[in-house]
Amino acid sequence: MVPHLITALTGPINELEQRIIDSMPATERWFRLEWMEHTPPFYTSVDIRNAGFKLAPVDTNLFPGGWNNLTPEMLPLAVQAAMAAIEKICPEARNLLIIPENHTRNSFYLSNLVQLQRIFNMAGLNVRVGSVSPDVKKTTVLELPHGESLTLEPVVRTRGRLGLKHFDPCTILLNNDLSAGAPGILEDLHEQYLLPPLHAGWSVRRKSNHFRSYEEVSKRFGKVLGIDPWLINPLFGKCSDVDYSTETGLDAVQTQVDVVLGKVRRKYKEYGIKEKPFVIVKADNGTYGMGVMTVRDAKDLEVLNRKTRNKMAVVKDGQPVHDVIVQEGVLTQERLNGAVAEPVVYMMDRYVVGGFYRMHPDRGVDENLNTPGSAFVPLAFDQSTHMPQLGARPGASAPNRFYMYGVIARLAMLAASYELEATNPDAEIYE
Template structure:
């Protein structure tokens, strides 16, 4: 169990106690949400625990760390996959998994191998089809673990996608479409999960956190707590050009307004640290295009290296829209190194997670950066089975709280996708 290195644990204990006291109502609320808006196939949520605040800072609908889940989580993953199949397509046999085109990133391919294995353990016939032009024939990748992953080229015939001799009934994306929506995947007869509109070519973080805010208010009312304790403040700016320094007035104004709101909340809750905000691309992942600031004026004085870092994200996509998000401290440490929990879900179930740990970063910084490593959560059942007889911050109860907030982000993602589908149903 990582150590929570802050004196401000009172509010967290109160939040955890409220969750324990209202567990039946919480679970009933979630069941009602899934009936109204079914969850996507899978998701991962990055959380930050500041003692006085526990909130998500990112929700990924194409999680890429299944190799970081401990083996004790695998039965939960398999059961959740089977539940998803039973709910959406009971007769499903053949699945095509389409990963990122990272043919040289062996750590990512370990994730693909593990995800494929979990799908097979759930009773599916699985092939891996690649969008990469480097994969023009079945290609085997030898992985550091000693495992071997075969990727095959994709073949499109009419409105159906297959690999040589294998025609899937479902296409599962583990590719976040940062580079756009490939034409080969458009207008297929076979269902795609998550849908194409869940990719970063369409999706926006500001939209997600708007839905999260609404869901957080509902849960906060149920728990009789201040919604701010689980909801990061945010703003959005568009038409930004970091290289030309245009649109900075919007950024400076919104950064300062956000900081003013946080300062007022800090005074209300007795927090003595200086607040900060995170400025990041409104679309994208992999920890790119992110900056922490404590005043709007800092953004006027960026050097060329800093502006270049903010101007592009994964696959060279340019940044014009940004989200200004309340910075949440991470006061959890493992052997002195700062850590943040990452919770994984399949269908509506929490299936495990791990801590992202960085020995060279502070409690204010982004930990999704080179030099990070991962530590599994302590117990396979801890995110789903709290111990009402234990202390609020005992392992099962702390991790149950993490699972509640992660599922709250999943509710937001489900609502977000439903709204997007209404606007562009393809």
């Protein structure tokens, strides 16, 4: 099942799909050479938008939840990728500790942890879940709706190592995006691998750094394919020292909105696109779709009501917003069951392992879908057709469409690799 595009203007994406499929050997070789130079993030999920005339990532998550939304058919891929990832980092690994988010009562999130536990168990590891939350003082068994359960244990720090009572892991997997900052208990670990690293957390990471890296990647990949990188790259600008509650810095945001909209208008004119451009203004750090709004005209920012300002002023864990990214809005012209939908691609190590569609019946084609009320529909891979089908008509083959999504997602993952290298506080600096 390929979700249908509601616009007749599907030519450019079908052309792009054809170009990507035809260039598959060159594409895969290019990625292979990149991964010889750069280390992929341990696991990644990427939100992608398909406008019919443009296909681009709009968010890259380095602490992905939602593993419970992958179908059973996708599990073998995830297990193989997990084996490859662990083998590179700690070949003799026996024990893996997963550190979850502190708010662990959400049953969907808990199911995600159970799925991660299952994947790494099948990859040959003893896996336990340990919380760094001060509220978790004893072993707790949490019952889930479908008869599953999750055992949550308090972490213990002994002689510079993090573990559980009678459980000493060589690898610690963070499934906690550290929005409120890295707790001291995770710092200066002795001979243990912490994945992803602390500087991947939202207390340090900035979306503008990521999309600057993605811009570089898309230009280089555009040369390989012989395409305008704009077809796969959302334009953006950044503002600092913003305070929505006091309305400080909003004039700078307005200016940046005007600049980005102007660039997008010129591109739309170049390609004969009749849609009205828009931008997404969002916190430069943070997740869960918080601190996000659609802006179609810079003047809209002059009349923000108190409710909108309050919504934009803080993100997860009550963290105040001071840095803002103004990103070219990418329409989503895909529909599933009548609802607006966007693909989310999941990767482990450098491999695409699956994904799903995020859909929202109450949202428009130019709005953020990562909000309460969204639902998830697994990507409908037919088990026998994971591989792209050469010669298939563009837009007609689900594996070809998903291969194209996987290429875009891997470009975003590569950009995350560049970004983490550039922001690594432990990297040696050579003059």
